[in-house]
Amino acid sequence: MMKVKDFYFDLPEELIAQEPLNERDKSRLMIIDRKSGEITHSIFRDIIDYLEAGDCLVLNNSRVIPARLFGVKDDTGARAEFVLLKRIDKDRWETLVKPGKKVKIGSSFTFGNGELRCKIIGNTDFGGRIVEFEYEGIFENVLDVLGEMPLPPYIKSKLEDKERYQTVYSKVQGSAAAPTAGLHFTEELLERIKQKGVKIAFVTLHVGLGTFRPVKVENISEHKMHEEFYNLDEENAKIINETKKSGKRIIAVGTTSCRTLETIADEDGLVKPMSGWTDIFIYPGYRFKILDGLITNFHLPESTLIMLVSAFAGKDLIMNAYETAVKERYRFFSFGDAMFIK
Template structure:
């Protein structure tokens, strides 16, 4: 299967540049993969597509203010460092721009020396592994010096950084938001519980590799990035009980989906635990656990397009995307939503 099989033409004006004033007011395209039907509504209508006894699984990872600007000691030229993932206590895999300025052994300072870094090595894909030194708590320093790492297709300034966080975000560590969850507010979550639908949380720290277009011609040659996940024993017991009693597991976002499908055994049973996943889901994959998927509209030729195409079928996803374009849906991180059932 070729990467360009997952390409489509998107008018630039449909790329959402800012979040809507009310999270739940985004539009919702409902794709019934069994009957191959498409319906349109508002995201708040999601309740109509879930039943008592079902479970909805949310990723509670919180986006770090992971974009830092610094300079080499004695140099005025600014360097941009984007934290991707923590590999050891104070060592992070990072993107550096311009990268050619930072070779192995290179030094960089941020905030007049409040935070310092040394490049330990350069990864095969050009990322830098930087060992940071500082006094105090790293997360507090990031809050002071860092900026929210919005995707490059968002060119307008975000006035409120919390709008790039889900209302239930708790565990810092992501380089990008699990955007399918941006449509929920606390009121809707309360109504979901009142209907008898269980809410389950897991953590997967999102790396930017999730959103990068696949650069190989044949998708079988693509090397997937790895991301850290965690699922509690209590959450695992809840998921198993829902399935055993006939409920459906509705995954919010591709990040929750990748975590669930990583942890589930061949019988769809999950156990609590943590680790790193590099699962690559594309057409031909047999889903072991997830019954429904709430997701945004994704970049062409991305692994996320391949995942949703595996869940529904490529032809059906392409039809749904063209329907969304024809109906002027808003795309990508701050865009509208799709529910595949």
């Protein structure tokens, strides 16, 4: 039985990156060779040296919505924070709320100067609330004015430029958190990668609660992931399959791209255009169907993300890599440094 505490490492708080670097591609890059176990150090913009013509980089083009809203309870004036997680239909959402005790079914809240209102109409199975919104005009426009970027709780600094919590290729609105491995790419770097003959394919996975929800069970096999919406279209499925058939590598940029690919791929490592909801939980013992390489950030101790990375590279190698990262003063989490596991 694999336990949560098997994935613990000691992380000094000062290594948690509080803001992004001035230049996206100047972050550090740790290279991990799964076969030899060798660990080397580089700079992210030199990722191009580790990619070969014919390889395919798979990027998650989901865009973070300003999903954090602060409301006032109509009858008492109590304040509450809502994070939009999953759209049920046009005006109803699954949300995470704080403090949950004050937000009961039947209560109503007002946001801003009344441009947006909501009524609590149900509870979710993860302790959140289902809310129904009322507003004039287009919801996304109202959200742009009233919503804030839902930065993770370990980032205490205010983000000056909202775009730094978006990838340069973000396109499809819907995430409650950024697919952060992609934050290191610039348009120039992607252009140079394409010129080298590396293919680029896009998937969409709207990052929700599943990605950063803590594992609260001792035995990790009992953990249940929250569902997240994914989509792969025909054009990008074709690029991925052509790469696989030619014997070149499929390299996921981020755990969200990895989970999407592994949800869709068949036993031969081929994909079909499809969309749906995934709650795939990848931890050691999982047999990968399609993935040949992974670009990812450094994750929280005991998180589902460090478990996924350990499944891909081997737990001992990853825990050793994390110890090395702490020793070498790498920056951790969303605005931190990256690793490439090949």
